[in-house]
Amino acid sequence: MKANSLLCALLFTGSLAGLPVVAHAAESTQESIKAPDTHNRELEVGDKAPDQYKRKEEAVQDWKAKGLPEPEKESQWVKMGGRYVLVQVTNGVVLAIHSGK
Template identity: 35%
Template sequence: MMTYKKQLAALSMGLFCSVCSFAYAADEPSVTMDRPGAGAVEMKVGDIVPAEYQRESLEIKDWKNRKLQAPGEHEQWVEIKGKYMLISVPTGTIKEMVSK
C-alpha cells in the first residue's frame, strides 16, 4: 500500500512528464497541408511528403547559400509552406525540417 507521500510523488512525476512531452511536441516543426480528399494533414519529420515533392524539378540546388547541410545520396531539399525539408527521394520520407 502506497503512502500519501509516495502517491503524491508519483502523481507529480506523471504530470511533469506529460507537460514535458507536450512542450516538446509543440516545439517539433511541422507543416499543415490541405490535401484533396484528406483535408488538412500535418506533416513532421518521419512522415512521407506527397509524390509531387519528390521531383527533381523542385529540388533546392543552392542549399549552401541557404545554410542547409549537404543532402546525402538519394536525398534532396525542397521547400514546402515556408519550411525547408530534407527528403529521401526513393521513399519521400521527411528526414529533417528547418524553418526558412
C-alpha cells in the same frame, strides 16, 4: 417448417455477408475526397511527403546559400510551406525540417 426456418436463416446470413463490402466502399470514397488536401497537413520527420516533392525539379539547388546541410544520398531539399524539408527521393520520407535563411 424446418425447411422454412433453414431458408430464412440462409437468406439472413447471405444478406449480412454483403454489408462489409458496402461499408468499405463508403470508406474509400471518403478517403479519395481527402486526398487533394494532404499537402496542407503538418509533416513531421518520418512522415511521407506528397509525391510531388520527390521530383528533381522541386529540389532546392542553392541549399548551401540557404544555410542547409548537404543533402544525404538519394535525398533533396525542397521548399514546403515556408520551410525547407529534406525528402528521401526513393520513398518520400521526411528526413529533416529546417527554417533555413
